[in-house]
Amino acid sequence: MAMDNRRNLFKKISARPLMRKNDLLVIGGVFVLSFALSFLIPQHQTASIVIVEVDGREAYRFSIQKDSEYPIRGCHPVGGTNPVSHTLHIRDGQVYVEDAQCRDKLCEKMGKIDHPGQIIVCVPYKVLIRIEGYQVNENGASPDAVTR
């Protein structure tokens, strides 16, 4: 009885090949979609503002032109008042975080970002840092400067 079941099991296993033609379509589809999605990221913009979202709300907004360090208060992982969770550094148009209070420190490992669309996230503290830019127009004039 058990032997028969086992035979059936093996039959089922060997019935499916490693690859069918459709598999190539699936792989192609995933690559095309990923490629298309990456074009949604603004390509021809100049970085201008650093926006820090905490728990989905814009909490801070800094000019990328001004080199400085800012304390960031992320969402407290277990509730209570929001502690300072990161130090945001802006230096030579590059943005990165240090002094992360999270355990894995993945946000620090994400390194430096400098292009509009790029992000740094810290999931435990619900912090998302992104860069926004503006379209460079023909005569190279920039819109109003952003302060703070």
Next chain:
Amino acid sequence: MENNQKVVRIALYVSLALAVYLIEAFIPVPVPIPGFKWGFSNFVVLMSLMALDTRGVLWVVVLKVLLGSFLTGKFLSPVFFISFFGNVSGALAMIAVSKTSCFGYIGISVIGAFASNLAQIGICGVWLLRSAYIWYFFPYIAVMGTVSSVLNALVAKGGEQWFQTYQRT
């Protein structure tokens, strides 16, 4: 399959998946995205998909994530939820497409990884970070997931053949 045999199979798959899951923690990921790993333990899920029924496969996946998170101390952390919903969605997608004979191991594995990545980014965007900007990472992890899922399919097929010869003796 006999019930005892099924339980033994599930235990075997879970322990195998856990071993890979723990070793994987030491393999570097090209993009430091929270909770995202190569997902090499998925070949075990793929193997269980071919040998067990739907409930059996779900047992393997849920036990893998639960025990894995206990062992790495991440139970109920954000990473746990990303991992849990990702794994379960991937398994459900693979179960669904394996009901047809349209795809081989590779196709099923790639679809599973894709569904899992969608769920991971979805849970980050809607619940954990509540920001749509997290989708910036999607192309990276989709490509990463495809590469690892093709490898998983190769390992699953090879491993199954090994199991087959091993069981006959």
